[in-house]
Amino acid sequence: MKILVVDDEKDMELLFEQRFRKEIKEGIVEFAFAFSGEEALYYLDQHDQEAVLILSDINMPGMSGLELLKLIKQKFQSPPPVVIMITAYADAESYNSAMNLGADDFITKPIDFSLLKEKLKIKVNGQNISSR
Amino acid sequence: MSFEPILLFFLLRYLRRTLNDFSPHPKWQKQLLWAQYVVAALFILTITLPRENLIILIWDIILLAFIVASFRIFNLAHVRQVLYAILPMVMVSFLVSLSQVIWADYYLTIEDYSDYFYTAAFTWMIALLILSNKQKKALLKDRQHQEEEAARIRMDAELKAKLEALVQERTLELTQQKEELQEALSALKQTQSQLIQKEKMASLGELTAGIAHEIQNPLNFVNNFSEVNEELILEMVKELLSGKTKEVMNVIEDIKANNLKIHHHGKRADAIVKNMLQHSRASAGKKELADLNALVDEYLRLSYHGLRAKDKAFNVALITNFDPGVGRINIIQQDIGRVLLNIFNNAFYAVNEKKKRQIIGYEPTVSVCTKRLTDKVEIRVKDNGVGVPENVMGKIFQPFYTTKPTGEGTGLGLSLSYDIVTKKHSGELIVETREGEFAEFIIHLPVGVN
Structure with a gap:
């Protein structure tokens, strides 16, 4: 399973690699990183539908995570990638606008990785079942 | 007869x-x-x-x-x-x-x-x-x-009496109008102060959101990397027991790297909190007579050399024009120094950003000039950098607003500068800009304010 992580914090790469090192070693997941919305769109264009799951920050310089979410949901429709928003903004407004734009889930920073792993399992399994 | x-x-x-x-x-x-x-x-x-x-x-x-x-x-x-x-x-x-x-x-x-x-x-x-x-x-x-x-x-006499009555009537009308206007004015003033208060509360809300965001990001790393390290230590013990020295060394390297990240992001959170406190707490600095031109020059060098130290390739044409008539004025040196440093850093940043676009014939230039006006002194800092987009002009003085990538700017610099110039020194901080062409920050400081 390929996961694209979009965040302007460079250390996210190291963190995800460390946190998922067992899963990476076993070949269950594979990560790609983009440090801005623009970079993420470029990656998605280049690697057509490779990433089945996108984890995106909201507050980034340039294109915001919400704009990215909107574009992804417009552009890539068959099958739509699962998008989970990860943000330090824990307020209801951010949550609502993300959900209204079609986000599949919403988690807040600091990231609870055991919770994230649970969600990933459910999302991916659910998608596997529905796509069968 | x-x-x-x-x-x-x-x-x-x-x-x-x-x-x-x-x-x-x-x-x-x-x-x-x-x-x-x-x-x-x-x-x-x-x-x-x-x-x-x-x-x-x-x-x-x-x-x-x-x-x-x-x-x-x-x-x-x-x-x-x-x-x-x-x-x-x-x-x-x-x-x-x-x-x-x-x-x-x-x-x-x-x-x-x-x-x-x-x-x-x-x-x-x-x-x-x-x-x-x-x-x-x-x-x-x-x-x-x-x-x-x-x-x-x-x-x-009758005419005079009539006229006098008329005058009295008009005077009464005028007095009434004046009172009405005065009432309206005081209502407006009240509304204004209420609006200012609202604005303050709103910016406090923004501040809170900003603080949350700024603190949560480094905290995310501190929490997660320390958890990872805990796992790694357990792993290391396991490897040690099975005698795999090479794997142990690898894990130790990871732990060390993670620890550095924890330290870095912990410091980042600390800096954010310190900046925040600086923003909210009144400075203990006192106003004293200071040579403004010398101060401007000092902070210009400080800023320039600070950036040169970080980036050897950084170079910019500096144009200075100091009016000797500015002389010594009453300011809190430390605070005005911070304002100047901020504005200079921004100017250098803006020209550097534009330089990255590799426009042929582009020469990064920052000009600084001081001028004595009738009842105030003026400091103009102009750069031919990327400028400020019109849609963010309203936000640049808001706390935590930054166009820089995360970690590079706190978003407090201009907000703090604005407070220092307008509130502490009863001056003005004005921005003139055209996106992609230039930005000019103009500071006015009144002369003889105690």
């Missing part, structure tokens, strides 16, 4: 009219009118009676009595003049009549002379009456003139 009744009749008529003109008196008017009727009636009655001479004498006596009475009652110059005019006539007639009645024989001898007396008295009467009439007319004219004058004065 006697003239006395006719004379009396006209005298009465004259008296009535003159009184009417000069001092109206309803009681006398009526009585005089009655007297006229009585005289007329008596006259007709006496025509038929015999003893003409006696009747004439009686008329003369009545007339004389009337003249004397009039003289005493009516204290009017005209009336008296007329009485003087007719008095000799009446006297002559009285004497002639008296002599006819008493000394009928003797009368014949004076009859020849009586005509002379009559003529003289008549002439006297006519002359005096003409004179009196003239005077009366002149007096009446004068009176009329006076009355007209009085009427005019009265009218003027």
